[in-house]
Amino acid sequence: MKTTIEAAKGLSPEAIPESAKAELARLAVAARERSHCPYSHTAVGAALLCADGTVYTGANIENAAFSPSVCAERVALFTAVHEGEREFLAIAVAGGEAGKPPKGIFPPCGVCRQVMAEFFRPDARVLLADGKGYAERTFADLLPDGFGPGFLL
Secondary structure, three states: EEEOOOOHHOOHHHHHHHHHHHHHHHHHHHHHHEEEEOOOEEEEEEEEEOOOOEEEEEOOOOOOOOOOOOOHHHHHHHHHHHHHHOEEEEEEEEEEEOOOOOOOOOOOOHHHHHHOOOOOOOOOOEEEOOOOOEEEEHHHHHHHOOOOHOOOO
8 A cells, every 4th residue: 555644755764753653653553454464363564654755555475385475564665666765764563463453562574674774774763563652763773783785895
């Protein structure tokens, strides 16, 4: 799903208003409903905020062979990149047992963090939504000393 949060257009990550963060967290929780998780029964949703205010959502999509499965964060990020986006302010992530509200925060896995390192600034915000609110981190908090494009020749 693609939508826009007008209040976040053209801002830096630290200037995103609380109302926009709350909306991003709500969109991540709602994105869980589109999850395909017949094996883990863990529904994960993500909402990615681009610098122009566009939001791309994603949900985890599982496969019986497991390795072809893809996380919600990567669905949202790859869709945004495919659509031409390259600047990201924040991502919200929510997860938990399918069909039930999130019980707590659900941080991105290591693979998703590595994919985010390709595109995220260190000060990009990561909102860990629990259905009632969110815990806020910077991307650098989640992946300190991460490997990125700057390490390649």
